[in-house]
Amino acid sequence: MRLVRFLLLLSVCLPFLEVQAQVDYRKDAIYVRLQPGQTHTAISTNSLEPQSPDLLQSVFNTYGGISFTQAFPGVDAFKELYLLKFSQADKIENLISDLNALEFVKYAEMIPVPNASSVKREAGIAQVPGDMNDDLMWYIGQINMDWDLPLNLDFKVKIAVVDNGIRLSHEDIASNLWVNPGEGKYPDGIDNDGNGLIDDIHGADLADSNGNPDVPSSASNTYFGHGTKVAGIVSAQNNNGKGIVSVGVNAEVMAVKVVPDNPPNNRDDYYVAAYEGVMYAAMKGAHIINMSWGTPVFSNTQKDIIDFVLAQGIILVAAAGNAGSNEYIYPAAFDGVIAVGATDDQDFKAPSSNYGPYIDVMAPGVKIYTTLAGSDNAYGTETGTSMSAPIVSAFAGLLLSQFPTKADQIELAIKKGCDNIEINNYPIRDQIGAGRINIHQSYELLKSGKLSVATQRSVQNIRLYPNPNAGVVYVPNEAHLSSLSVYDLNGKLVSSVPVQNQQADLRFLALKGMYLIRANSEEQQYVARIIFQ
The missing domain is CATH 3.30.70 (Alpha-Beta Plaits)
Structure with missing residues (x-):
């Protein structure tokens, strides 16, 4: 028993799989x-x-x-x-x-170019009869799903799965696919909605510039299967006696494919059109967008896209990544995006899951049973924050369907309703967000009407001086900053340095040329450009 406890503690204390995310x-x-x-x-x-x-x-x-x-x-x-x-x-x-x-x-x-946020590609297992199997779908009980909630069937939530395609004919997904009202239910070879994509009935393929978001014919349970796994978690059909259940309770899935059918080096995690997919989903009226992918590289343009979509009132959910480190992963680390880390069935952070101050919530992400792309009745398990994010997206969809006028309170309700799991993750207790999600508690908070929406941090330019600079940057006192993050013009983080006595010493970096500076306070997000000589 002592050995077991020691190993459990070790799993929290050591940064397992702490590797640099692929760029x-x-x-x-x-x-x-x-x-x-x-x-x-x-x-x-x-x-x-x-x-x-x-x-x-x-x-x-x-x-x-x-x-x-x-x-x-x-x-x-x-x-x-x-x-x-x-x-x-x-x-x-x-x-x-x-x-x-x-x-x-x-x-x-x-x-x-982002990559998928899953760590294990596991083969399918035999289909089990019925929707719900407590052993296979352990996470449903873990997050305290309340099947007795009074459902609002008059409001259909649209959740966009921006990924590498979805097997549209899968028996547990097909009936919940979104239908583009501008195109109609059946293909006619015409771009009826005038968006440049013919017959984008259930979504679109932004990587190949066509209206078919289905997986390619080469798809299997492990190749081009990521999006199908995510889609099943988001909105598998409940009460059909097949496969799995979803806490999304029959939300509509908008399929947005952002990996080409023939990707470089056969890499089905090459999300080359990820942000074009996010924009497509926003323009087509998605209420929630799931992004189970990411990159450690900051991009000005991609941040602008995220800010634009958030301004439309759309809920954005992203996987935190699987480097097992506190490395910032985007879009999860962008302000306003719900960043999701992964936990196991004992509420320990999954060894592969990222952690850090940008994490908003944790959700189950180990051996999650879901739909597979190999056939229309294939099911199996997957591990990674890629699976944690759609659980939160489905959860947000459930809350939004019950409280459609409270979209601006959904994120806060999800956070406030979390279970505290600090004792299981003590060394990183301040880097796992609000805790592990709890559906019933968040529902009751929204129902009570006692939530007040926290003000989002605004973005503001800050004047750093002198500019040009020789390495010591002076910061205005009114900004109340404790650190600065330095990025090159390609958006890659160079270093984060402390601010002491209103100055940050960057001389050790030996910088030359123009760099982007970013910093956060309680109320503001600050940005600046500075030239080092």
Whole structure:
């Protein structure tokens, strides 16, 4: 018994699987944001003028430009944001440097490509009769699901699963698929809603630019199966005598595929169109967007996309990642996103789960029984924060269906209703968010009407001086900052340093050039750009 207790304690104290999260960037495209009020006509290889005085076109020519187009046409908030596709991948840093030197360019940056947030690809097991099996679906009891809740069947919650595709014909998913009202129920080969995607009836494939979010024919239980696993947790059909149950209680699933059918090196976790998928879901009226993927790289553009979607009142849920470390993973670490870590059946943090100050809540994420993509009646288990996030998305959907006028209180209710699991995770007790979710307690809090919504931190520019700088940065006293985080222009975290006596000493970093500074106080999020000499 002493040995067992020692091992349990060791599992909390040691950073198991603490490895650097994989970093990928697009090699064929970058984001270019022009200064406010600046726009530019689209450029392509067919529209080039050999002797054009246009500085942007000159850079385009130099680096084998293919196209320069608005990233999100028709969205006013992103009218200055462009996607530049080019052929000279080995010169991407030079391209970005040349673009950032142009006065009318606010910034140019590489595009981080997120990866899936699951750690085990486990083969399917035999289907069990009925919806509910207490042993296989242990987490349902763990989070205190109350099946006696009075259900509001008049309000259908739409939960977007932005992932690597969903097996649309799966017996436990098909009946709960969202239907695009602009397209109708049946394909007709016409782009009826005018969004550039033909027959995007149940969602879309943003990676391959078509209306079919189904998994490719090569999909199996372990290949291109991630999104199907997530979708089952979000909204498997309840009371159909098959497979599994979902706490989402028959929410509608919007399928948004963001990995191409033929990904580089057969990597089905190459989420190249992740944020385009988030924008698609937002434009199609999703109430909740599940993002079981992430990257350790901060991106200005991707943060702007998240902020835009949050401003529409949409609930965003993201997996915290599986490096077993306190490394920040985005989009989970963006303000306003519900960041979810994973626990086991004893309420210990799962060894692979990330932790840290950006975590909002914990949810079960070890051997989660769900739907698989290998066949229409395949089921099996998966481990990782990828599975924890959709449990929270389904939970948020359940609460929203019961209290559709209280969308702005859902996140707070989820946090306030959590069970305290600090005693099981004492060494990291301040890095596991509010605790492990508890459905019944959160429901009762919303029902009571006693919740008050906390004010979101606003984003504000801060003046750091001197600028240019030799390494010691002075911070205004009124900001009340205890630390600064330094990022390069590609959005990669360089270092976090303490602020003492209104100054941060960065000389040990030997920085040269322009960097982005970010910092948080209780009320504000501060950003600044500074040049080091």
